[in-house]
Amino acid sequence: MADSKIENVIGALALAFADTLQRDAQAKAPEPGPAASAITLIGHVPGLSIERLRRALSLSHSGTVRLVDRLVADGLAARFSAPDDHRAVALRLTPLGETTCSAILSARQTGLASALAVLSSEELQEFGKLAAKLLRGLVSTEDHAYRICRLCNYSACLDCPVEAELA
Amino acid sequence: MADSKIENVIGALALAFADTLQRDAQAKAPEPGPAASAITLIGHVPGLSIERLRRALSLSHSGTVRLVDRLVADGLAARFSAPDDHRAVALRLTPLGETTCSAILSARQTGLASALAVLSSEELQEFGKLAAKLLRGLVSTEDHAYRICRLCNYSACLDCPVEAELA
């Protein structure tokens, strides 16, 4: 029973953090829903294909195509043909898209940092260590890794535990 | 920069946990989206009004009314008139709704427990302690508390940090 309570607390915290994250990110995105994640994913993996994006976002194929259509119409992303596979599309951010991506990531960062501010430096280190251990236990496939990291600021994530687990 | 990395890890973990939670919960609900949370909230607060439910789910008013319509049509919930305020609706689960609610909560519990299984007992205690501290720092209003706890198993949550923070 004591364990159930811990699970409640951890689950509630995860929901609350995820709510904040998504709210902050979506506020800087052109539309609600998966657009913010799509932008940061393309930003991190220039040349990403629609199919990989689809799997990272857990969306249907047509839904992903339409989402990309809208990002392109908004001037945030562009389609190129992939050099290695002529069926595939290589997605890239436009300069405006890069700006939006940065705005999303820094909004996310700010919200997260303020939520974590109640912890002391030692507590934060300890919490992060345990979080990394949990994260390593969760990663399964590479697609799943993209999904988990869909709102991460990769430039700040040297030595990422998700990458470490995949390798 | 090291701090940014910790925030990445914690944010990614929160997203991953929230994904799992919502997936497990929605799998037992009659429809995707906020239905699972609505069922567990009504289960925990019998007599809940549509307006309070609306705020907990962060939905529009008409959206909430329609959601309740569907739950009623599915035989999971029922509308009664609130004894103290004759404008308001008092929502309650039917026996079938109670069954569904239990299924949602135990699916959520199972998924969460397996994700936490990589931690030792001491690590889990430590992680839970820090999570509770973070959670207390996040709670603002009573509506927000309902939102945070929207998928909690209240029967297992004696001494809830959210309640403690509100009081």
Next chain:
DNA sequence: TGATGTATATGCTCCAAGCATATATTTTTT
């Protein structure tokens, strides 16, 4: 070369979500 599999695109339909508005009840103001 032919057959199967994979990546993308698009017409179609559906349905959840929001807006505007209407009604009933409660609370506040005059």
Next chain:
DNA sequence: AAAAAATATATGCTTGGAGCATATACATCA
């Protein structure tokens, strides 16, 4: 006490994102 404002719910209307089915192009394998 009557009038005005606020609150709770309900519903017609529209929109737009999401999935299904299908079509096309390219790739891979037999």
